[in-house]
Amino acid sequence: MNVNMKLDNLDKKKLDFVRVFKNLLLNNMVTITFVILCLIGLKISGLSIAFYLNDMISRIARNCFLILALIIPVTAGMGMNFAIVLGAMAGQAAIIAVTHWGITGLPGFLLSVILSSPLAIFLGFLTGKLLNKAKGQEMITSLILAFFANGVYQLIFLILIGTVIPMNNKVLVLSAGVGLKNTIDLYRIKYAVDNILKWSFPLTAIILATLALIIIMTYIVYNYSRVKSYNSKRNEKQDLTLYKFIKENTGQKLILYSIIAVVAIAWGIIILNSNSLINFVKIPILTLLCIAAMCLFNLFIVKTKIGQDFRAVGQDAHIAEVAGINVNKTRVTAIIISTLFAAWGQLFFLQNLGTLNTYGSHEQAGMFAIAAILIGGASIEKATVSQALLGAVLFHTLFIVSPLAGRNLFGDAQIGEFFRAFVVYGVIGLALGAHAWQKTRKK
Amino acid sequence: MDKRIIQILNDFGLPRIIIISFLIILLIMAFTLGIPLSDLLSAILVRTGMNGILVLAMVPTITSGVGLNFGLPLGIICGLLGALISIELNLMGFPALFIAIMTAIPIAVIIGYGYGFLLNKVKGSEMAVGTYMGFSAVSIGCIGWLILPFKSPELIWPIGGGLRVTISLTNRLDKVLNNFLSIEIGGLNIPTGSLLFLLIFGGILWLFLRSKTGIAMRTVGENPRFAVASGLSVDKYRIIGTMLSTILGAIGIIVYAQSFGFLQLYTAPMFMGFAAVAAILIGGATVKKASIINVFIGTFLFQSILVVALPVANKIMVTGDVAEISRIIISNGVILYALTQIKERV
Numbered sequence: 001m002n003v004n005m006k007l008d009n010l011d012k013k014k015l016d017f018v019r020v021f022k023n024l025l026l027n028n029m030v031t032i033t034f035v036i037l038c039l040i041g042l043k044i045s046g047l048s049i050a051f052y053l054n055d056m057i058s059r060i061a062r063n064c065f066l067i068l069a070l071i072i073p074v075t076a077g078m079g080m081n082f083a084i085v086l087g088a089m090a091g092q093a094a095i096i097a098v099t100h101w102g103i104t105g106l107p108g109f110l111l112s113v114i115l116s117s118p119l120a121i122f123l124g125f126l127t128g129k130l131l132n133k134a135k136g137q138e139m140i141t142s143l144i145l146a147f148f149a150n151g152v153y154q155l156i157f158l159i160l161i162g163t164v165i166p167m168n169n170k171v172l173v174l175s176a177g178v179g180l181k182n183t184i185d186l187y188r189i190k191y192a193v194d195n196i197l198k199w200s201f202p203l204t205a206i207i208l209a210t211l212a213l214i215i216i217m218t219y220i221v222y223n224y225s226r227v228k229s230y231n232s233k234r235n236e237k238q239d240l241t242l243y244k245f246i247k248e249n250t251g252q253k254l255i256l257y258s259i260i261a262v263v264a265i266a267w268g269i270i271i272l273n274s275n276s277l278i279n280f281v282k283i284p285i286l287t288l289l290c291i292a293a294m295c296l297f298n299l300f301i302v303k304t305k306i307g308q309d310f311r312a313v314g315q316d317a318h319i320a321e322v323a324g325i326n327v328n329k330t331r332v333t334a335i336i337i338s339t340l341f342a343a344w345g346q347l348f349f350l351q352n353l354g355t356l357n358t359y360g361s362h363e364q365a366g367m368f369a370i371a372a373i374l375i376g377g378a379s380i381e382k383a384t385v386s387q388a389l390l391g392a393v394l395f396h397t398l399f400i401v402s403p404l405a406g407r408n409l410f411g412d413a414q415i416g417e418f419f420r421a422f423v424v425y426g427v428i429g430l431a432l433g434a435h436a437w438q439k440t441r442k443k
Numbered sequence: 444m445d446k447r448i449i450q451i452l453n454d455f456g457l458p459r460i461i462i463i464s465f466l467i468i469l470l471i472m473a474f475t476l477g478i479p480l481s482d483l484l485s486a487i488l489v490r491t492g493m494n495g496i497l498v499l500a501m502v503p504t505i506t507s508g509v510g511l512n513f514g515l516p517l518g519i520i521c522g523l524l525g526a527l528i529s530i531e532l533n534l535m536g537f538p539a540l541f542i543a544i545m546t547a548i549p550i551a552v553i554i555g556y557g558y559g560f561l562l563n564k565v566k567g568s569e570m571a572v573g574t575y576m577g578f579s580a581v582s583i584g585c586i587g588w589l590i591l592p593f594k595s596p597e598l599i600w601p602i603g604g605g606l607r608v609t610i611s612l613t614n615r616l617d618k619v620l621n622n623f624l625s626i627e628i629g630g631l632n633i634p635t636g637s638l639l640f641l642l643i644f645g646g647i648l649w650l651f652l653r654s655k656t657g658i659a660m661r662t663v664g665e666n667p668r669f670a671v672a673s674g675l676s677v678d679k680y681r682i683i684g685t686m687l688s689t690i691l692g693a694i695g696i697i698v699y700a701q702s703f704g705f706l707q708l709y710t711a712p713m714f715m716g717f718a719a720v721a722a723i724l725i726g727g728a729t730v731k732k733a734s735i736i737n738v739f740i741g742t743f744l745f746q747s748i749l750v751v752a753l754p755v756a757n758k759i760m761v762t763g764d765v766a767e768i769s770r771i772i773i774s775n776g777v778i779l780y781a782l783t784q785i786k787e788r789v
Contacts, residue, residue: 133783140513140571141782144775147717151771159765412604415589422582429575436565436572 030427031377031390038397045404050277052400053201059396061194061287062352065345066369067388068294069338072301074383076334077314079139080370080428083127083335085146087342088362089153090120094343095350096157096180096358099188100169109192109351116343123149124339128332135317139380139432146366154359180358190354194284201281206268209261216258287348294341295385310334314381371395371424380435398423458780462725462744462773469751476758481630483751489621490746491739492637493702494722496644497695497715498742500688501723505733506652507684508664508677509562511723511778514573515716517558518692520584521551526697526706527606530615531595540619540701547693555689559682574716581713588708610706616697617704637702644691645735651687652735660684664731695719721745721774724781731785748773 025032042052066084073081094116098108127145134141161167162178174181199207271278301307309330312320317327346365350356373383375398376391399420406416473483497515504512525547529539558576565572589605597615598606611617623636651657663670663680670677696715700706723733726741749770756765 130779130783134785136567137570137782137785139568140574141779143571143574144778144782148772148775148779151768151775154764154768155772158768410590412589414604415586418582418585418589422579422586425575425578425582429572429579432568432572432575433561433565436568 028377030375030431031394034375034394034398038394038401041398041401041405044408045401046408047401047404048277050281052397053278054281055400056393056396057201057281057283058352059399060392061284061291062349063345063369063372063396064291064389064392065294065348066342066365067345067372067392068291068298068385069341069345070369070373070378071298071383071385071388072310072334073338074378074380075302075307075314076310076331077317077381078131078331078334079380080373081142081335081338082139082146082366082370083131083142083149084338084342084345084369085362085366086123086127086149087120087339088346088349088365089149090123090339091116091343091346091350092356092358092362093119095186095189095347095356096172096184099184099186099356100167100172102188104188106192106196108189109347112189112347113344116347117340120340120343121336124336125332127339128335131335132328132331150363153362157358182358184356184358186350186354186356189351191284192351193287193290193348194352197285198282199285200272200279201283202268202271202279204283204285205264206272209264209268212261213258213265216254216261219254284352287352290348295389298385306330306333367424367428368395371427374427374431379431456727458777459725459727459744462748462777465773466744466748466751469748469755472755472759473751476755478754478758479630483754485630485632486750487743487747488638489632489634489702490750491742492621492634492641493699494695494719494746495637495641495738495742496691496698497719498722498726498738499641499644499648499735500691500695501719501728502648502652502733502735502738503660503684503687503691505723505728505731506664507660507681508667508731509559509681509684509688510569510573510730511720511781512573512685512688512692513570513716513720514558514562514577514580515688515692515719516577516584516712517554517580518551518689519696519712519715520580521554521689522547522693522696523584523700523706523708523712524550525693526612526616526700527591527593527598527610530597530610530612531593533595535615536619539616540697543616543697544694547697548690551690551693552686555686556682558689559685562685563678563681577716578713581710584712585709606708608707608709609711610708612700612704612706616701619701620698621702634702637698640698641739644694645738648687648691649735656680656683717778718745718770718774721777724777725773729784730781745774 066088069084069087070081073079091112094112097115098112103111127142130145131138131141156165158179161180162173162176167173172180172184302311309320309325312323312325313327313330320330321327342365346362349365350361353361372391372395373388374391375394376387376389378384378387378391402416402420402423403413404416406419407413409416470480474480497519500515500518501512504510522543525543525545528546529543532542534542558573561576562569562573591606593599593606598610600607620636620640621634624639625635626633652661659670659675660680660683662673663675663677664684667677670680696712722741722745723737724741725745726737726739728734728737728741749766752769753766756769759765
């Protein structure tokens with residue numbers, strides 16, 4: 001009997017393991033598929049690591065902000081906010097104004113941040129109000145709203161400028177005096193933030209790793225003093241050792257992190273002293289710091305009152321209402337924050353790109369950001385910062401790689417490009433479908 | 444008395460009031476600018492016949508409870524495939540039209556069945572999922588147009604690299620229906636053939652909705668719970684509705700192409716679904732309710748605005764694509780309005 005029980009337990013354990021593994025695979029299907037696709041694509045495209053890194057870093061710096069703008073509405077249960085396009089428009093309107101006035105560099109960029117904010121907040125407020133009227137259909141509504149807003153945007157910048165809104169600028173306005181040109185050169189603001197502080201890739205690795213090591217050391221030293229005082233107070237035979245204390249508190253993670261940091265420093269020093277092309281990969285530190293701040297904001301807002309409200313509303317609007325949360329107001333707030341971040345995100349995007357496609361830059365902003373976060377493993381109900389970051393890397397790898405892979409594989413770069421478009425739409429469709437499927441099954 | 448007027452206006456719907464007054468203003472402007480009204484009316488009739496069947500494709504999905512069919516590009520791609528095959532077979536005139544439709548229908552039946560099956564799995568989010576199904580279908584279609592083994596020199600680029608972006612239908616399908624029995628009365632040109640075609644299909648659909656299957660489909664759409672209670676398979680009738688819609692989309696694009704004179708491949712079908720959705724909503728349909736009359740009124744009104752706005756805008760403004768912009772604002776504005784009118788299902 002004993003043996004039988006043991007066997008049962010063993011079976012159970014095995015089954016548990018299989019189930020956990022299976023669940024892990026199933027839950028991360030999309031992400032795993034894309035990791036594999038990206039690796040295959042990288043191999044086929046035959047890109048050099050330096051080129052890939054360079055392209056990837058500028059793309060991450062360009063797009064992360066927009067992707068992160070999607071998280072809060074998801075937490076508030078409103079799904080993917082396709083209407084971040086409106087925020088992007090607010091950013092563009094500000095940058096057009098700043099370019100028109102001829103303000104250059106960082107002041108120009110900061111002024112566009114200041115100008116775009118009230119506009120984005122206002123547009124976000126309107127969007128939130130509209131989405132409150134279409135509860136349960138937020139995503140299709142925000143999608144159509146983005147198209148609608150695009151029409152209004154064209155009306156303003158193609159027709160009203162020069163007829164109703166006076167604007168005398170030969171560089172920006174079309175030769176007939178009405179409407180803005182198709183592309184606007186943003187050389188005045190290009191790299192306004194990116195160029196303030198730039199380190200090469202290995203140098204950044206070394207500095208970041210050293211910083212991490214210092215933080216770990218301080219943590220250990222700080223705890224050592226705490227352990228000492230703890231031991232002296234306790235007066236027990238067996239002292240609590242530092243090793244034990246750290247192990248109990250943070251596990252082996254600290255050791256792992258230190259190893260990674262040391263390896264990174266070693267790698268950085270080796271690369272720095274070689275002629276590797278990776279030395280020429282520059283990293284815009286300030287932009288990445290802004291993105292990091294944004295990540296921290298998304299992590300910490302959950303701990304505040306408003307963040308808890310978002311979660312409550314997202315989990316069950318009815319219960320939240322009963323608990324005394326103003327559901328409609330909370331939802332509007334979520335959309336306002338998202339739209340505001342999208343406006344700033346678009347500014348980061350444009351200062352890196354250096355040219356504004358007046359009638360096109362914003363159009364894809366929402367769709368690409370949403371596809372990216374979904375590839376990273378987010379769903380309509382849950383999206384985290386790490387999913388956003390992972391998604392950004394995977395999505396943009398696919399973007400860099402697929403035309404080249406298409407050319408090498410089929411002799412036609414266009415196939416790769418169409419495949420890329422298919423991935424964008426397909427992933428969004430798949431994610432929406434999978435979510436709806438789960439919901440109907442639960443019922 | 445006042446209340447009754449308000450009630451009547453409410454029933455009529457705010458967007459329709461705005462659109463009709465906009466149209467009246469446009470017509471007055473066109474008249475004062477000296478644009479010949481007979482030309483405008485001919486163009487309106489041509490475009491009504493051209494777009495009508497695509498709009499008609501919305502009726503089966505709405506009545507079966509699936510909602511607005513944003514995935515219309517799925518059907519459109521089937522239709523394009525049919526038309527391409529008929530050209531590849533070197534057909535001309537009516538046989539070309541007939542074969543195009545006949546080859547498109549079985550493809551549309553298969554695709555429509557799959558699409559309907561999927562939409563059954565995502566009840567409540569059909570519109571968002573459908574939109575992206577349509578978009579992804581267009582991108583798969585793009586890959587397809589690049590690699591499908593068509594041989595006719597009219598279809599492919601002479602230097603290789605897949606099918607052409609736009610394919611001229613001169614001598615093939617061009618104006619086959621439009622010129623059939625067409626009448627000219629004092630400058631007014633009536634494309635009798637395509638209007639008749641639209642009326643015939645409208646009539647068939649009207650009859651179908653009153654057949655046994657059609658009534659069952661309507662019941663499923665209006666009250667799924669009651670339908671289940673009376674032993675109807677909700678999923679089955681929703682699939683039938685989606686299939687019908689996809690078939691009509693396929694036929695619709697062929698009729699559209701014969702009137703336009705060109706087949707537009709690649710990304711062209713992406714937003715055609717939105718125009719059809721907007722048209723039927725302008726005609727007075729809602730997300731839950733639609734009739735054949737809504738299709739005729741909606742297509743006529745929507746196309747009227749597009750047709751009249753273009754010359755008026757060109758006379759007033761030198762630059763800028765006012766007509767295109769007003770199309771974007773009107774069509775999406777109407778869809779937005781309809782979406783805010785849905786009462787949340789509890």
